[in-house]
Amino acid sequence: MKKITAAITGVGAYLPDYVLDNFELSKMVDTSDEWIMTRVGIKTRRILKGEGLGTSYMAERAVNDLLEKTNTDPLDVDMVICATVTPDMFFPSTANLTAAKCGLKNAFGFDILAAYSGFIFALVTASQYIETGRNKKVVVIGADKMSSIIDPTDRTTLPLFGDGAAAVLLEPSTEGYGVIDSITRSDGNGGKHLYMKAGGSAYPATEETVRNRWHYAHQDGQSVFKAAVTNMADVTEEIMRRNNLEAKDIRYLVPHQANLRIIDAVAKRIGLPREKCMLIIEKYGNTTAATIPLCLWDYESRLSKGDNLILASFGGGFTWGSIYLKWAYNGGDFSK
Numbered sequence: 001m002k003k004i005t006a007a008i009t010g011v012g013a014y015l016p017d018y019v020l021d022n023f024e025l026s027k028m029v030d031t032s033d034e035w036i037m038t039r040v041g042i043k044t045r046r047i048l049k050g051e052g053l054g055t056s057y058m059a060e061r062a063v064n065d066l067l068e069k070t071n072t073d074p075l076d077v078d079m080v081i082c083a084t085v086t087p088d089m090f091f092p093s094t095a096n097l098t099a100a101k102c103g104l105k106n107a108f109g110f111d112i113l114a115a116y117s118g119f120i121f122a123l124v125t126a127s128q129y130i131e132t133g134r135n136k137k138v139v140v141i142g143a144d145k146m147s148s149i150i151d152p153t154d155r156t157t158l159p160l161f162g163d164g165a166a167a168v169l170l171e172p173s174t175e176g177y178g179v180i181d182s183i184t185r186s187d188g189n190g191g192k193h194l195y196m197k198a199g200g201s202a203y204p205a206t207e208e209t210v211r212n213r214w215h216y217a218h219q220d221g222q223s224v225f226k227a228a229v230t231n232m233a234d235v236t237e238e239i240m241r242r243n244n245l246e247a248k249d250i251r252y253l254v255p256h257q258a259n260l261r262i263i264d265a266v267a268k269r270i271g272l273p274r275e276k277c278m279l280i281i282e283k284y285g286n287t288t289a290a291t292i293p294l295c296l297w298d299y300e301s302r303l304s305k306g307d308n309l310i311l312a313s314f315g316g317g318f319t320w321g322s323i324y325l326k327w328a329y330n331g332g333d334f335s336k
Contacts, residue, residue, distance in 0.1 A: 006127035007178030007328035012066025029155035041260025045162025045285030054088035058165035080109030083118030083289035116315025118289035142289035151216035162285035166293030177328035190318030251307035303331035
């Protein structure tokens with residue numbers, strides 16, 4: 001019996017209409033286009049506007065796009081995993097809300113909270129269900145409305161983040177396509193460098209927590225930068241080494257889009273030129289769990305069956321990981 005692997009057979013996405021550029025942002029906090037582009041590499045980001053619109057609003061549209069493109073019957077989907085740190089609410093899960101909105105009546109689902117590494121953790125988890133034969137069609141979503149937890153007065157975090165969602169369909173393959181290998185790591189000792197203090201059981205919402213701005217994400221930029229460069233590069237290098245891959249064998253590195261300097265440092269470590277890195281950070285900023293699937297969606301038309309991709313991420317937790325993925329179809333066959 002041939003080994004079953006979990007192959008990505010389609011990708012869909014949704015980006016809000018509102019574009020927040022650096023010029024407008026510089027009127028909100030003390031910053032400039034030059035500073036943001038030099039330090040981070042972001043020119044614009046999308047922001048979800050509208051009362052009562054949360055992450056599931058974007059996830060629903062990304063999944064519907066995916067189902068339409070792949071001609072998938074919603075009733076055939078048997079599992080949904082949503083990676084997010086900005087769920088509509090603690091419960092029910094955003095996966096459940098999205099499944100209901102999209103008519104995925106035969107799917108069970110849950111959320112994964114692993115910050116910027118969320119999509120990689122979700123993809124690895126979903127692949128296990130495919131490989132065991134337990135499930136046949138799994139939707140994996142990466143979606144975040146980061147504008148809901150970013151302090152609009154904080155010049156160190158406001159320029160970095162945007163909103164967006166993307167989803168992939170995982171199906172069994174016996175031809176060696178899909179998730180070939182993965183490395184996932186975490187270290188809670190890094191939690192103090194990237195976190196949101198209030199809103200959980202330790203510090204429920206009170207007048208004091210709101211006044212202290214504890215419901216916004218906090219980041220120690222230098223500590224996160226150093227840890228991201230080291231750990232992302234380490235797992236990327238490790239997964240290539242144990243699968244006997246060299247830079248010439250890789251079609252694209254698909255890195256989490258947090259900072260262009262981090263991406264450049266990781267690429268340099270494994271000997272990849274920038275043109276072999278998927279880059280969407282300038283257009284969309286850091287969309288947290290959505291960055292990697294948005295990369296796949298944005299570059300889909302350039303991908304061919306059999307292409308070797310290395311997915312890599314680092315995020316709050318700390319969490320980090322990498323995936324060796326063999327692309328399963330000719331992306332040019334789909335049109336966005």
